[in-house]
Amino acid sequence: MSTPSSQSAQRSWFARQRWLLLRRASQLTILALFLAGPWFGVWVLKGNLSASLILDTVPLTDPLLALQTMVAGHWPHVTALTGAAIVLVFYLLVGGRVFCSWVCPVNMVTDAAAWSRRKLGIKTGRVPDSATRYWLLGAMLLATAVTGVLVWEWVNPVSLLHRALIFGLWGSLLAIAGIFAYDLLIASRGWCGHLCPVGAFYRLLGRSALIRVSAAQRSACDDCMDCFTVCPEPQVIRPALKQAGQTHPLILSGDCTNCGRCIDVCDRHVFKMTHRFDQRSA
Amino acid sequence: MSPTKKSANPTSAAASPASLARRKFINSVAAAAGGGCLLALGAGLLARQASALPAQAIRPPGALAEDDFLAACVRCGLCVRDCPYDTLKLSDLGDPVATGTPYFTARDIPCEMCEDIPCVKACPTGALDRELTDITQARMGLAALVDQENCLNFLGLRCDVCYRVCPVIDKAITLELRHNPRSDRHALLLPTVHSDACTGCGKCEKSCVLPEPAIKIFPRKLAQGALPAHYRKGWEEKARQGESLIGEQIKLPVRGFEGTTAGRSATETVVAPATPAAPIVPDAPVPAPGKAGTLDSRWKP
Numbered sequence: 001m002s003t004p005s006s007q008s009a010q011r012s013w014f015a016r017q018r019w020l021l022l023r024r025a026s027q028l029t030i031l032a033l034f035l036a037g038p039w040f041g042v043w044v045l046k047g048n049l050s051a052s053l054i055l056d057t058v059p060l061t062d063p064l065l066a067l068q069t070m071v072a073g074h075w076p077h078v079t080a081l082t083g084a085a086i087v088l089v090f091y092l093l094v095g096g097r098v099f100c101s102w103v104c105p106v107n108m109v110t111d112a113a114a115w116s117r118r119k120l121g122i123k124t125g126r127v128p129d130s131a132t133r134y135w136l137l138g139a140m141l142l143a144t145a146v147t148g149v150l151v152w153e154w155v156n157p158v159s160l161l162h163r164a165l166i167f168g169l170w171g172s173l174l175a176i177a178g179i180f181a182y183d184l185l186i187a188s189r190g191w192c193g194h195l196c197p198v199g200a201f202y203r204l205l206g207r208s209a210l211i212r213v214s215a216a217q218r219s220a221c222d223d224c225m226d227c228f229t230v231c232p233e234p235q236v237i238r239p240a241l242k243q244a245g246q247t248h249p250l251i252l253s254g255d256c257t258n259c260g261r262c263i264d265v266c267d268r269h270v271f272k273m274t275h276r277f278d279q280r281s282a
Numbered sequence: 283m284s285p286t287k288k289s290a291n292p293t294s295a296a297a298s299p300a301s302l303a304r305r306k307f308i309n310s311v312a313a314a315a316g317g318g319c320l321l322a323l324g325a326g327l328l329a330r331q332a333s334a335l336p337a338q339a340i341r342p343p344g345a346l347a348e349d350d351f352l353a354a355c356v357r358c359g360l361c362v363r364d365c366p367y368d369t370l371k372l373s374d375l376g377d378p379v380a381t382g383t384p385y386f387t388a389r390d391i392p393c394e395m396c397e398d399i400p401c402v403k404a405c406p407t408g409a410l411d412r413e414l415t416d417i418t419q420a421r422m423g424l425a426a427l428v429d430q431e432n433c434l435n436f437l438g439l440r441c442d443v444c445y446r447v448c449p450v451i452d453k454a455i456t457l458e459l460r461h462n463p464r465s466d467r468h469a470l471l472l473p474t475v476h477s478d479a480c481t482g483c484g485k486c487e488k489s490c491v492l493p494e495p496a497i498k499i500f501p502r503k504l505a506q507g508a509l510p511a512h513y514r515k516g517w518e519e520k521a522r523q524g525e526s527l528i529g530e531q532i533k534l535p536v537r538g539f540e541g542t543t544a545g546r547s548a549t550e551t552v553v554a555p556a557t558p559a560a561p562i563v564p565d566a567p568v569p570a571p572g573k574a575g576t577l578d579s580r581w582k583p
Contacts, residue, residue: 037363050382051358051406059406065356069407072353074346077408080356129310149352154381159357163382167359169374172381 011267019260019273026102034166049103049162050153051083059083063091064201068152071144088205094258095212096205100192101232101259104199105161109176110192113183114232125186130194130235137197157191158198189232206254212276213256213263215240215249219281220268227262227271237262241270249281250274336378337500339385340482342370343393343420344402344410348501354409357382361401361410367394370401388484388499393422395449395483418450423482424505425455425475425497433496435473438462444486444497445473453479455486473497477506 014021034052036042046053051061061076061083069076076084091099101107116122143151153159157179160172179191192199215221218241227241228234236253239246246252263271342361345351361384362370369391373379384401386393395417402410414420425444427433434441435457448455457471473486475497484499499505520526 046363047358047360050356051360053360053406061356061406066407069354069356074350074354074407074409076354077406077412080406080408083406129313131311132313135315148349149380150356153357159382160375163357163359163372167362167372169372169382171374171376175375 016264019264023102023259024108027105027108030103031105031165034162038166048159048166049105050159051080058086060087063088063205064198065150065153067201068141068144068150071141072148072150073145091202091205092208093210095209095256096202096254097199097257098209098211099202100196100199101257104158105165106158106176106179106196107192109161109180110183110189110232113180114189117184117188118229122185125188125190127187127190128194133195133197133200136195137200140197152197156198158196193232203254206256207252209254209258210275211258212274213240213251213258213260213271214274214278214281215251215270216272216274216278216281217268217270218243218249221270222268224267226265226267230261230265232257232259232261248279250276250279252276337504338387338389338498339373339379340388340393340423340484340499340501342384342386342401342410343395343399343417343422343481344405344412344414345422346409346411348503351409352380352383354407355383356407356409358406359384360404360406364400364404366396366400367391369393386484388423388487389495390488392484392488393420393481395420395481418479418481420481420483421502423484423499424477424502425480425482425484425486425499426505427473427475427497429492429494429496432492433473434491435471436496438464438468438470440471441491442471442473443489443491447485447489449483449485450479450481454481477502 030045033045034048036044037046044055046056047060049062050065051059053059059079059082061080063084066076066080066084069080140152155175157175161176163169164172164176183190183192187194215237221241227237231237233253233255236251236256238244239253240249240251258273260271260273263273341348341351342365346354357372359372359382362372369386370384371386372382372384375381379385397417399414399417399420402412402414404410405412427436427444430436442457445451445455445457454476456474456476458474460470460472462468462470482499482502486497487495487499490497514527516526516528
């Protein structure tokens with residue numbers, strides 16, 4: 001990201017942050033829509049990321065939470081099931097981990113931790129295996145089935161942070177500070193990329209996503225490694241960029257969050273946001 | 283021993299790279315599985331510890347039994363948003379109530395028992411049961427007059443505030459007339475909660491005039507006992523059958539309590555044991571002739 005490149009002078013600061021700014025706008029707009037109700041009495045979105053109502057009519061439910069209530073032995077009311085179906089279809093189309101980079105409030109915390117880690121040059125710590133999140137997802141569902149209560153919701157940082165912001169429950173921020181410290185000092189991209197079972201669940205929805213990043217101009221790549229440095233899931237880039245195990249330039253891995261940060265930082269315009277059937281490459 | 287082992291390991295690994303990869307894979311899977319299970323176990327233990335609802339936290343109307351509620355509630359706060367009186371709140375991390383679940387504290391803001399029950403309608407999962415359409419059928423908790431030493435009515439005053447504010451007045455709280463043995467010439471009107479009508483809204487606790495309320499709302503499980511399933515009440519069975527199930531019993535005169543029913547229901551009868559017992563000796567001392575009218579029953583509130 002900070003590596004100067006021959007063409008960097010030609011691209012404005014804005015051009016280098018375009019997708020990042022769009023993502024921040026998306027995250028903050030969603031928060032603002034939730035807060036407009038309690039603050040100004042404008043109820044566009046009511047509730048929180050666990051379950052909500054758009055304009056008092058369209059229900060939305062976190063499908064992972066609906067799944068957990070079923071595993072715990074409660075069949076949710078039709079409102080929650082409808083909401084879960086809407087959210088499920090949306091993320092199946094746009095890519096499951098779009099939730100992680102465009103909606104989830106924890107993303108701003110872990111992005112800040114990753115940025116600080118790069119700036120401070122911290123290289124310490126030990127990163128857990130990235131499969132840990134699937135074990136955690138499985139173990140969490142098993143614990144839910146055994147105890148019959150929503151175990152994960154006691155500690156889920158995603159809903160803790162969102163509730164803290166929307167309902168003013170500031171005690172939850174302790175857990176968030178813990179995640180920031182963990183990502184900063186112990187494991188680079190440790191929470192979102194290796195541990196978070198919510199992200200693991202949404203990754204499973206990401207396989208059939210229509211919107212994908214493509215390394216269409218990969219012949220122009222000068223191996224500056226900017227994209228690898230900034231990518232929250234760097235392992236997804238290589239198959240598309242270096243034709244490792246595939247010929248087309250599309251990043252099809254469900255791990256990719258469609259954050260577009262690689263598009264931002266690449267001075268050679270290698271990457272672009274496109275659809276999964278766009279297999280053209282230069 | 284250990285030098286041999288050390289030298290043996292690289293040799294075998296070099297001999298078959300596949301086994302090194304396999305070992306690495308097994309190690310990483312074991313670490314991931316172990317870490318995942320440990321984290322989930324920790325969360326599970328925390329959940330178990332936190333699943334006991336504290337005495338002063340009352341769930342919204344229509345809430346399922348606590349175990350089912352903790353399976354069904356997704357902690358979205360839609361009930362909190364639709365509560366017109368700001369009664370409901372979500373618990374914070376570290377509160378004694380399960381993180382993010384709705385509850386209210388009766389002494390702060392009690393439930394106003396809205397007729398349309400907006401909180402139940404708002405619940406997307408059915409953790410607040412939509413079968414509840416009549417708010418007087420809600421069973422959020424149960425009022426209990428826990429402090430009979432400080433309740434003003436028990437002291438002989440006519441406070442009556444809990445009775446007056448009760449939205450189910452004369453059904454959930456009644457004033458029971460009792461003899462005041464302290465003055466022996468006044469009445470006690472004792473606020474009495476009836477579990478078959480009390481919704482647990484908490485208006486009595488909120489309005490109790492004492493600095494610390496004498497009447498409080500508790501989750502029903504805390505406030506209420508239960509008879510063994512096989513117990514039958516003789517007087518109820520008698521009313522149902524038209525006659526006593528155990529036939530006519532010999533009636534013996536009640537000695538020592540003539541002229542007063544203090545502490546006893548006038549309708550209560552004493553049933554003699556099947557075998558003739560020893561003659562009943564009154565243990566109360568014979569009252570002095572001058573104080574014949576002031577029999578001390580020793581019954582105190």
